[in-house]
Amino acid sequence: MMSPEQAVVVSILICLAGAVLTLLVSRSKTVAGWLAFLITAATAALIFSAVAKVLMDGPSPHPAAFWVMPRFGFALRIYVDGLTAWFLLLAALIAVPAFFYSIAYMRHYEHYSVARYYPYFLLFLAAMYGLLSTTDMMWFFFIFWQLMTLPGYALIRFESRKPENIRAANKYLIMMQIACAATMVGAEVLAVTGAAVRGTVNLMYDFDTVSANLPLLLSTRPMATAFAFALFLVGFGIKMGMWPFGQVWLPDAHPAAPSPVSAMLSGVMIKTGVYGVMRYFLWLVPISAQADYPLARWGMIIAVLGTITLFTGTMQALKQEQSKRLLAFHSIGQIGYILLGTGACMALLPSASPVTSALATIALFGALFHVLNHGLFKGLLFLNAGSMLHATGTQDLNKLGGLMKFMPLTAITALVASFSISGVPLFNGFVSKWSIYVAAIQGSGSARYLAVCALVAILTSALTLASFIKFFGVSFLSRTSTLVRTKAETGRLEVPWMMQLPQVVLALFCVLLGVVPAIAFSLMQRVLQASRGGLGTLLANVAPMKTGLLTGASPLNSAALLVPIALTAVLGLMFLLAYGISKLGRAPRRAAVPWLCGYVREADCHRYSAHNFYGEIKRYFGWLGGAPHPHAGKKPALKELT
Amino acid sequence: MNMDRSMIWMTVAGVLNVGLVLLVAPFFQGVLRKVTARIQSRQGPPIPQPYFDLLKLLGKEDIESGESPVMQRFAVYLSLATVLTVACLLPMGFPAPMNGAGDVILLIYLLTLCGICTLLAGLAAGSTYSLVGISREMMSMITLEPQFAIAIIVGALHTHSFRLDTVLNGSVYAVDGFPFSGLIMLVVILMSFQAFVQRVPFDISEAETELMEGPLMEYSGPKLALFKYAHMAKLVIYSTLFVALFVPWGSEFAFPLGWLLFWAKVFVLVLLVTLVAATHARYRIDQAIRYFAGLVAVALVALVLASYGH
Numbered sequence: 001m002m003s004p005e006q007a008v009v010v011s012i013l014i015c016l017a018g019a020v021l022t023l024l025v026s027r028s029k030t031v032a033g034w035l036a037f038l039i040t041a042a043t044a045a046l047i048f049s050a051v052a053k054v055l056m057d058g059p060s061p062h063p064a065a066f067w068v069m070p071r072f073g074f075a076l077r078i079y080v081d082g083l084t085a086w087f088l089l090l091a092a093l094i095a096v097p098a099f100f101y102s103i104a105y106m107r108h109y110e111h112y113s114v115a116r117y118y119p120y121f122l123l124f125l126a127a128m129y130g131l132l133s134t135t136d137m138m139w140f141f142f143i144f145w146q147l148m149t150l151p152g153y154a155l156i157r158f159e160s161r162k163p164e165n166i167r168a169a170n171k172y173l174i175m176m177q178i179a180c181a182a183t184m185v186g187a188e189v190l191a192v193t194g195a196a197v198r199g200t201v202n203l204m205y206d207f208d209t210v211s212a213n214l215p216l217l218l219s220t221r222p223m224a225t226a227f228a229f230a231l232f233l234v235g236f237g238i239k240m241g242m243w244p245f246g247q248v249w250l251p252d253a254h255p256a257a258p259s260p261v262s263a264m265l266s267g268v269m270i271k272t273g274v275y276g277v278m279r280y281f282l283w284l285v286p287i288s289a290q291a292d293y294p295l296a297r298w299g300m301i302i303a304v305l306g307t308i309t310l311f312t313g314t315m316q317a318l319k320q321e322q323s324k325r326l327l328a329f330h331s332i333g334q335i336g337y338i339l340l341g342t343g344a345c346m347a348l349l350p351s352a353s354p355v356t357s358a359l360a361t362i363a364l365f366g367a368l369f370h371v372l373n374h375g376l377f378k379g380l381l382f383l384n385a386g387s388m389l390h391a392t393g394t395q396d397l398n399k400l401g402g403l404m405k406f407m408p409l410t411a412i413t414a415l416v417a418s419f420s421i422s423g424v425p426l427f428n429g430f431v432s433k434w435s436i437y438v439a440a441i442q443g444s445g446s447a448r449y450l451a452v453c454a455l456v457a458i459l460t461s462a463l464t465l466a467s468f469i470k471f472f473g474v475s476f477l478s479r480t481s482t483l484v485r486t487k488a489e490t491g492r493l494e495v496p497w498m499m500q501l502p503q504v505v506l507a508l509f510c511v512l513l514g515v516v517p518a519i520a521f522s523l524m525q526r527v528l529q530a531s532r533g534g535l536g537t538l539l540a541n542v543a544p545m546k547t548g549l550l551t552g553a554s555p556l557n558s559a560a561l562l563v564p565i566a567l568t569a570v571l572g573l574m575f576l577l578a579y580g581i582s583k584l585g586r587a588p589r590r591a592a593v594p595w596l597c598g599y600v601r602e603a604d605c606h607r608y609s610a611h612n613f614y615g616e617i618k619r620y621f622g623w624l625g626g627a628p629h630p631h632a633g634k635k636p637a638l639k640e641l642t
Numbered sequence: 643m644n645m646d647r648s649m650i651w652m653t654v655a656g657v658l659n660v661g662l663v664l665l666v667a668p669f670f671q672g673v674l675r676k677v678t679a680r681i682q683s684r685q686g687p688p689i690p691q692p693y694f695d696l697l698k699l700l701g702k703e704d705i706e707s708g709e710s711p712v713m714q715r716f717a718v719y720l721s722l723a724t725v726l727t728v729a730c731l732l733p734m735g736f737p738a739p740m741n742g743a744g745d746v747i748l749l750i751y752l753l754t755l756c757g758i759c760t761l762l763a764g765l766a767a768g769s770t771y772s773l774v775g776i777s778r779e780m781m782s783m784i785t786l787e788p789q790f791a792i793a794i795i796v797g798a799l800h801t802h803s804f805r806l807d808t809v810l811n812g813s814v815y816a817v818d819g820f821p822f823s824g825l826i827m828l829v830v831i832l833m834s835f836q837a838f839v840q841r842v843p844f845d846i847s848e849a850e851t852e853l854m855e856g857p858l859m860e861y862s863g864p865k866l867a868l869f870k871y872a873h874m875a876k877l878v879i880y881s882t883l884f885v886a887l888f889v890p891w892g893s894e895f896a897f898p899l900g901w902l903l904f905w906a907k908v909f910v911l912v913l914l915v916t917l918v919a920a921t922h923a924r925y926r927i928d929q930a931i932r933y934f935a936g937l938v939a940v941a942l943v944a945l946v947l948a949s950y951g952h
Contacts (some may be wrong), residue, residue: 404710425751437747444949451949459788466780473765560804566743574723582864585700594707594769594860608773616928
């Protein structure tokens with residue numbers, strides 16, 4: 001039986017070998033696709049077993065060292081604690097459907113070879129496994145970061161005949177290098193006074209060493225330490241798409257990549273930034289340094305940045321008319337929620353009162369849960385957008401309409417994802433947002449700004465809803481557009497089952513976690529108990545929630561509660577009642593065309609398209625930026641719309 | 643044993659709330675129409691007319707003009723279902739039946755879900771007029787939702803609880819000293835109440851004279867009946883929510899008196915809505931949004947005051 005650390009290293013090696021193998025068989029798209037999928041599935045199985053072991057039996061006592069070169073402070077030490085396990089779980093959970101989806105999806109790229117797809121995609125995955133589990137803040141951080149960035153760059157510019165994709169990829173590359181530099185400079189600042197503290201090996205950039213030196217550094221050089229943490233926030237903030245950095249690269253990069261890659265970029269890659277913030281700001285700082293570490297102030301900064309991020313990202317998303325660009329802006333928006341939860345946790349953690357520190361844990365639960373949920377629903381949404389692209393050949397929402405009639409299964413999964421991201425009760429997004437609101441509003445007794453942050457978050461969730469009503473409405477509902485009608489005449493629009501299956505699986509996860517959130521809450525409880533390092537120990541000691549299938553979720557002070565199963569039952573009964581009432585009169589039913597107020601036929605120029613939605617709101621927030629078209633910033637001419 | 647009794651109590655109270663909303667909603671609508679007519683010097687229909695209208699519609703032909711009829715049906719049933727579920731979350735002279743199943747955050751989001759159903763229905767019908775209507779409806783939802791959310795959060799901040807029975811019991815005034823935040827929110831919600839119940843001057847998304855009922859334009863027969871029913875029920879729901887949150891006085895009396903007083907207050911609120919609706923003209927959407935945005939700004943002041951305990 002492998003230890004969790006060995007399992008991670010083996011997974012990375014399998015991915016690297018897989019990259020070579022898929023390159024060799026890349027002549028055949030199908031063979032390469034299946035091979036890549038099987039490799040991913042194998043690593044996912046390894047990762048799942050490692051995660052299960054960590055969450056059931058607890059983590060290993062020490063990081064496992066695989067390759068140590070003491071003279072340079074260079075060591076591949078891998079450690080899988082609860083926090084790492086949670087993010088690894090997310091990576092494997094999204095990677096499997098994304099790779100499976102790729103098999104059929106990549107066939108429609110007639111002019112591009114998959115030799116520049118699967119190998120890079122596998123390297124990208126390997127890098128994420130590594131980045132999430134290495135304990136080295138310098139060299140192996142750099143190696144894994146570059147291993148993630150460079151294949152990511154190649155994947156974003158996969159469709160290299162479109163100049164805008166090249167520009168998007170270049171932007172991504174530059175931003176990621178800045179982020180890498182910022183984070184490494186930060187690590188250097190923290191390590192510069194490092195001495196051998198533990199054992200004989202001088203691993204000056206290792207988490208253990210840095211963590212052990214931190215109390216001294218915090219008390220003697222507070223400004224330098226604060227500078228280092230600010231650099232971490234900038235570096236990981238760029239990665240995760242935090243305002244103002246996210247707007248620079250993210251909305252261009254995500255739409256440029258092939259859809260399964262977009263799903264991984266948005267679902268998993270940007271979460272490595274979240275992981276970094278959580279790891280460095282909470283788990284790196286030992287409890288003994290608490291007095292000198294301005295945790296609450298960092299919490300405030302992160303919570304406020306999160307609030308700005310969620311509002312700006314979502315408001316800019318509201319202006320979008322390209323399906324994947326819209327989703328990319330929403331990634332920024334949803335990252336804002338995660339940051340708000342993380343910030344609220346940090347702001348509330350130093351409190352002496354047990355109720356408030358329980359709220360801190362609930363805030364972190366909200367953030368961690370939203371990390372998983374966002375991976376599930378945003379991954380699904382990008383696959384939906386990919387299916388729409390596959391069927392119609394366009395990302396332009398103005399040209400779509402009435403797809404539900406032609407691709408019903410994709411439509412239903414897109415509706416589930418839209419409901420999840422908008423926080424409709426009984427879907428997973430609601431539960432994580434609920435946790436964040438509960439913590440932020442109840443915690444506003446000790447950190448007053450949190451009430452306003454929570455309110456902005458509630459308002460933003462209405463904006464998210466508006467945006468997804470538009471996204472779902474104009475593409476799947478509304479009326480068939482000329483483009484869709486033409487496409488439907490030439491062939492079947494619904495995607496093949498191999499693309500449907502991953503969408504259905506992700507949609508089922510969204511519903512399952514929404515109706516039975518107790519699964520996620522009890523997992524997260526184990527996650528915290530299995531990651532006892534630094535300030536994380538404070539979080540691990542609290543069990544803030546009562547959860548269960550029938551009792552739902554409720555904080556220990558019982559001041560809030562959510563029992564989705566009861567709500568499902570009541571809503572279901574009321575649905576039946578409404579159905580019964582509608583059948584009372586035994587009214588006959590007939591299909592007809594809508595009344596066009598006397599016009600005889602329907603033309604595309606009379607349709608109400610994505611461009612027309614929410615004109616007043618868009619006008620009032622015009623100053624906020626977020627052009628609906630990536631580069632020119634020009635509005636489409638009327639001719640293009642029709 | 644205790645569990646069983648509370649389950650039975652919950653079921654009884656839930657059935658009572660749902661039944662009452664279904665029974666009373668058309669009556670309120672009848673009163674509203676009658677009083678409006680009298681104000682405008684018309685005779686007006688008899689008060690039970692909405693009951694007959696609903697019954698008539700239930701038997702009329704159901705014409706589905708959208709391209710995804712399944713979505714049309716789903717949206718219609720869910721629309722009434724959500725309103726009735728909300729009825730189970732509200733105290734209507736008794737404690738809320740689903741007190742043990744959710745809190746006020748769930749309430750805020752379920753009220754949004756009521757709106758979503760109308761939006762989906764309009765989108766599924768697909769007529770241009772419906773889409774114009776739903777775009778307007780969504781924009782007003784964006785500016786309206788934070789107002790009720792703030793009112794509820796103010797109550798939650800004062801009582802340190804999200805529980806329905808605690809918050810929906812005049813909690814906005816539950817402070818030591820003068821309840822500034824509560825009174826500000828009372829004024830704010832009163833000033834936008836017409837919009838919550840979608841009556842003139844804020845029935846912009848339906849705007850009969852320009853959009854021909856907007857999202858409902860393509861609906862007929864039983865589907866229209868359900869929508870109308872949900873619309874009438876919304877008036878009752880929001881009125882009871884308002885009374886529970888802002889006008890708690892008198893609910894401590896014993897059963898028949900407190901209960902009667904509660905519904906009397908709801909009735910007075912409905913009359914107020916009628917009076918405003920009958921004497922005002924509809925706003926344009928941009929005017930309405932500016933108006934609501936101003937109210938949101940005022941409400942934010944109340945929220946800040948509340949977080950400082952005023």
